Amino acid sequence: MGQSRVIVVGAGPAGVRCAEVLVAAGIKPILVDESRRDGGQIYRRQPEGFTRSYPSLYGTEAERARALHQSFESLRSRVDYRPETLAWNIYDRQLHTVSAGVTKALPFDALVVCSGATDRLMPVKGWHYAGTYSMGAAQIALKSQACAIGRQVVFAGTGPLLYLVAAQYVKAGAKVAAVLDTSSLWKRVRALPKLAARPRVLLNGVSLMRTLRGAGVKVVTGIEPVEIHGSDEDGVRGITYRSQDGATHRVECDAVALGYHVRPETQLADLARCEFRFDAETRQWLPTVDQDGRSTTPGVYLAGDGARVLGADGAEIAGKLAAWALLEDMGHPVPDAERAALRREREAMDRFRQGLVEAFPWPAEQAARLPDEAIVCRCEAITAGELRRVVNQMGACEANRAKAFSRVGMGRCQGRYCGHAGAEVVAAAAGIALEKVGRLRGQAPVKPLSMAVREEQE
Amino acid sequence: MNSHRADVVIVGGGIMGAATAFFLRKRGASVILLERGLIGQQASGTNFGNVRRMGRPVEQLPLSNRSRESWLKFKELFGEDVELLLNGQLRVGFTPEHEERMATYAQDAKDFGMGMQMMGGKALRERFPYLGPDITAGCYAPFEGHANPRLAAPIIGRAAVREGAQVFENTEIVSVEKEGEDFRVNAADGRTFRAPVALITAGAWGNLISTSFGEPVPMIAKAPQMCVTEPVPYVIGPSIGALIDDPDQLVYFRQVARGNIVVGGGGHELADIENRRAYVNPRRTLLKLKNAPRVMPAFNRLSIIRVWSGIEGYMEDSRAVMGPSARVPGLYYAFGFSGHGFQLGPGVGDVMAELIHTGATTTPIEHYHISRFAKQAMQAA
Ligand SMILES: Cc1cc2nc3c(=O)[nH]c(=O)nc-3n(C[C@H](O)[C@H](O)[C@H](O)COP(=O)(O)OP(=O)(O)OC[C@H]3O[C@@H](n4cnc5c(N)ncnc54)[C@H](O)[C@@H]3O)c2cc1C
Numbered sequence: 001m002g003q004s005r006v007i008v009v010g011a012g013p014a015g016v017r018c019a020e021v022l023v024a025a026g027i028k029p030i031l032v033d034e035s036r037r038d039g040g041q042i043y044r045r046q047p048e049g050f051t052r053s054y055p056s057l058y059g060t061e062a063e064r065a066r067a068l069h070q071s072f073e074s075l076r077s078r079v080d081y082r083p084e085t086l087a088w089n090i091y092d093r094q095l096h097t098v099s100a101g102v103t104k105a106l107p108f109d110a111l112v113v114c115s116g117a118t119d120r121l122m123p124v125k126g127w128h129y130a131g132t133y134s135m136g137a138a139q140i141a142l143k144s145q146a147c148a149i150g151r152q153v154v155f156a157g158t159g160p161l162l163y164l165v166a167a168q169y170v171k172a173g174a175k176v177a178a179v180l181d182t183s184s185l186w187k188r189v190r191a192l193p194k195l196a197a198r199p200r201v202l203l204n205g206v207s208l209m210r211t212l213r214g215a216g217v218k219v220v221t222g223i224e225p226v227e228i229h230g231s232d233e234d235g236v237r238g239i240t241y242r243s244q245d246g247a248t249h250r251v252e253c254d255a256v257a258l259g260y261h262v263r264p265e266t267q268l269a270d271l272a273r274c275e276f277r278f279d280a281e282t283r284q285w286l287p288t289v290d291q292d293g294r295s296t297t298p299g300v301y302l303a304g305d306g307a308r309v310l311g312a313d314g315a316e317i318a319g320k321l322a323a324w325a326l327l328e329d330m331g332h333p334v335p336d337a338e339r340a341a342l343r344r345e346r347e348a349m350d351r352f353r354q355g356l357v358e359a360f361p362w363p364a365e366q367a368a369r370l371p372d373e374a375i376v377c378r379c380e381a382i383t384a385g386e387l388r389r390v391v392n393q394m395g396a397c398e399a400n401r402a403k404a405f406s407r408v409g410m411g412r413c414q415g416r417y418c419g420h421a422g423a424e425v426v427a428a429a430a431g432i433a434l435e436k437v438g439r440l441r442g443q444a445p446v447k448p449l450s451m452a453v454r455e456e457q458e
Numbered sequence: 459m460n461s462h463r464a465d466v467v468i469v470g471g472g473i474m475g476a477a478t479a480f481f482l483r484k485r486g487a488s489v490i491l492l493e494r495g496l497i498g499q500q501a502s503g504t505n506f507g508n509v510r511r512m513g514r515p516v517e518q519l520p521l522s523n524r525s526r527e528s529w530l531k532f533k534e535l536f537g538e539d540v541e542l543l544l545n546g547q548l549r550v551g552f553t554p555e556h557e558e559r560m561a562t563y564a565q566d567a568k569d570f571g572m573g574m575q576m577m578g579g580k581a582l583r584e585r586f587p588y589l590g591p592d593i594t595a596g597c598y599a600p601f602e603g604h605a606n607p608r609l610a611a612p613i614i615g616r617a618a619v620r621e622g623a624q625v626f627e628n629t630e631i632v633s634v635e636k637e638g639e640d641f642r643v644n645a646a647d648g649r650t651f652r653a654p655v656a657l658i659t660a661g662a663w664g665n666l667i668s669t670s671f672g673e674p675v676p677m678i679a680k681a682p683q684m685c686v687t688e689p690v691p692y693v694i695g696p697s698i699g700a701l702i703d704d705p706d707q708l709v710y711f712r713q714v715a716r717g718n719i720v721v722g723g724g725g726h727e728l729a730d731i732e733n734r735r736a737y738v739n740p741r742r743t744l745l746k747l748k749n750a751p752r753v754m755p756a757f758n759r760l761s762i763i764r765v766w767s768g769i770e771g772y773m774e775d776s777r778a779v780m781g782p783s784a785r786v787p788g789l790y791y792a793f794g795f796s797g798h799g800f801q802l803g804p805g806v807g808d809v810m811a812e813l814i815h816t817g818a819t820t821t822p823i824e825h826y827h828i829s830r831f832a833k834q835a836m837q838a839a
């Protein structure tokens with residue numbers, strides 16, 4: 001029997017731990033990642049030549065980052081690692097990748113998708129002005145390039161990243177004009193019992209708050225963003241929000257980082273024809289997986305934040321569990337006791353995850369209140385009013401139908417950024433449950449594909 | 459059980475069904491239009507969007523011209539804009555044989571008002587400077603165009619509703635039976651619809667119903683392959699198709715007003731009509747990416763952002779089934795338009811309404827009669 005052809009997409013915590021287990025079982029996986037270096041999102045490495053220390057880059061997570069990078073270094077000769085390689089399609093049990101203008105079809109017996117998560121975004125009037133970034137982009141600018149997105153930055157939205165990235169900016173010496181959280185303190189207090197499932201992480205969160213307060217950063221909770229002010233020439237100039245008492249306030253700034261926690265990157269799962277189910281808790285469609293990451297498509301496994309947002313530690317566990325599931329399905333022995341222990345550990349993380357969802361909820365109700373002139377789809381510059389028009393006048397109450405009529409989700413991002421908010425706007429305008437709106441059908445390419453690509457055989 | 463009745467019941471709410479419903483209402487008949495999903499969701503909503511006559515078999519041109527009348531007054535007729543751009547159609551070729559083929563067609567179809575002009579490579583590049591150096595000849599038809607298929611059939615459907623048609627979406631028809639003088643059309647959820655006249659406009663699924671009346675046709679469901687680029691400044695003008703001998707190497711494209719370029723070609727995949735799935739094979743996407751720059755080298759600087767496909771019924775002889783049933787009085791067909799029915803849609807609706815209402819048509823459609831397959835059906839029986 002020939003070597004099993006196993007591919008892992010993503011060299012973040014999930015992908016690296018997955019590859020490690022596979023290598024230990026004598027398999028040499030292909031490891032594909034679109035980034036220049038390993039580490040994934042959280043343990044993103046600085047470019048060669050930059051020399052910031054682990055503690056300055058990764059803070060409290062420095063040791064975990066170092067451990068993951070070291071594991072990867074020791075694996076490197078035993079995996080077929082392909083950096084700067086985008087997986088752009090899956091078809092007929094082949095993964096299509098593109099790198100430096102060359103596309104290849106890689107046949108696989110098993111595929112583990114560890115594609116991570118990206119920011120979940122709710123539009124606000126004026127968010128199309130230059131100077132509005134997603135929370136992730138704000139963090140990447142700092143981690144990868146050591147630069148801030150502006151001289152006076154407002155962080156708005158909700159979720160743990162809101163405080164984390166703001167604190168990272170403070171530590172890097174940038175001026176943080178305000179942190180504006182749509183969730184209320186009260187929700188966080190109520191979620192405490194669940195958040196206590198991971199005391200260390202909870203304490204880290206508390207210490208972030210302390211960093212922000214210590215630096216005199218204004219932190220307001222329970223707000224609703226009203227408008228980002230600016231102009232096409234000069235970009236962002238300020239942001240207005242409404243506080244819990246109904247009053248509006250304006251903060252001057254030249255950049256806004258926006259984000260409402262994160263959402264799994266699921267296009268590859270979609271292209272692999274995995275089934276999805278509606279997750280009422282987080283109000284989104286997620287691929288169906290069993291406890292170890294088996295999708296509904298045989299031979300396709302999903303691990304890490306790309307399947308379910310559990311954070312970096314959870315992703316490491318999920319990567320291992322998926323590798324064992326794969327090995328088990330191929331008839332290899334798996335360490336039962338260790339697996340059982342990891343499954344238990346992950347349950348605690350899942351409790352914590354639920355705590356986060358409750359403490360920092362997706363502000364679905366804002367979609368209904370978005371003014372008609374607010375842009376929902378930035379790629380195609382389509383407003384909430386236009387989207388509502390196709391719902392009300394053309395009866396487009398289904399996600400793909402609303403897209404077909406309005407173009408929301410038809411641009412470069414293919415709905416990855418506007419899809420969730422667009423569906424909320426449709427549901428609210430139509431007066432139907434979000435689940436009934438359905439989800440946008442995914443199609444290749446996962447990201448824009450140059451027409452100049454050349455095809456090569458492996 | 460819930461039962462509805464009308465003068466005519468139409469099964470299949472693509473552009474054919476919607477347009478026929480509209481024109482039947484204009485003639486005063488009461489109409490029920492039944493659609494499994496949403497109006498225009500299948501081929502009519504996913505197609506490339508060419509509204510062209512050039513390249514069609516000559517015997518189809520009268521029908522195509524009749525359809526053109528409706529396209530030209532689309533907004534007036536159906537009430538909403540369909541993003542029709544009439545910037546011409548250009549066919550280009552790479553060999554003397556291609557040139558000869560285009561010239562022959564231009565000659566054969568010269569009486570149908572397309573104003574076709576043969577152009578040499580140099581003249582082409584002067585007028586359309588973005589064309590590639592390998593192109594040796596072209597045929598330009600200045601009055602042709604393209605429109606937005608995502609909008610067209612739904613607009614016609616809404617117009618039909620305004621005219622008084624009863625449109626039932628999310629209504630899957632499981633059988634059509636003749637019961638006395640009436641057709642009884644049964645939905646999966648138990649509702650029934652009755653009318654003395656039934657029209658089958660079920661696209662790639664039409665054969666399932668004609669077969670149940672003893673009239674099977676040789677049709678397969680195919681999935682033509684599409685992709686679209688990011689938006690770029692509007693420069694192209696005509697909708698362009700290359701003449702290439704191997705269908706897998708074919709490429710055609712059009713630029714929409716907001717700048718994206720839709721690119722078709724690369725051959726077909728088979729479609730799965732049972733599960734209503736039409737997949738895009740990356741091999742075919744890559745074929746298009748390889749061949750498109752031969753027509754317009756600047757494609758090499760663009761990226762595609764999405765691929766898609768749709769399900770269309772292709773007849774063995776590439777001709778649709780259109781007209782009355784050969785066996786069952788009161789039963790009519792209009793399906794199997796073999797990849798070029800979008801442009802024909804309003805005309806087919808107009809002609810079918812005329813046929814049902816008056817018993818005859820002023821536009822010849824004998825070519826499309828289902829009886830041409832009767833011999834085969836007998837043999838199969
Ligand atoms: C913007 C952002 C910032 C975050 N910051 C923090 C933080 O500071 N602290 C914290 O605890 N948690 C943070 N998180 C959460 C943390 O990143 C995740 O929990 C963790 O990285 C998940 O690991 P993963 O292996 O599942 O995915 P990731 O680490 O995201 O790795 C996924 C990898 O897959 C690659 N990939 C994805 N799709 C493709 C494709 N189609 N082709 C090729 N490669 C592909 C990506 O390049 C990436 O390297 C952040 C998340 C986000 C989205």
Ligand SMILES: Cc1cc2nc3c(=O)[nH]c(=O)nc-3n(C[C@H](O)[C@H](O)[C@H](O)COP(=O)(O)OP(=O)(O)OC[C@H]3O[C@@H](n4cnc5c(N)ncnc54)[C@H](O)[C@@H]3O)c2cc1C
Nearest residue numbers: 470472473474494502505506508631661768798799800801
């Ligand atoms: C990708 C692609 C590109 C194309 N490009 C062009 C082009 O550029 N120019 C051009 O002129 N033509 C083009 N065509 C062809 C054109 O789209 C079709 O010929 C035309 O849309 C057919 O219309 P229709 O109404 O017959 O079929 P459809 O639009 O498929 O409508 C048939 C309807 O019947 C419904 N139906 C079927 N069975 C049942 C049932 N049992 N119960 C209820 N409802 C049922 C279906 O759900 C469907 O909505 C293209 C086709 C495709 C797929």
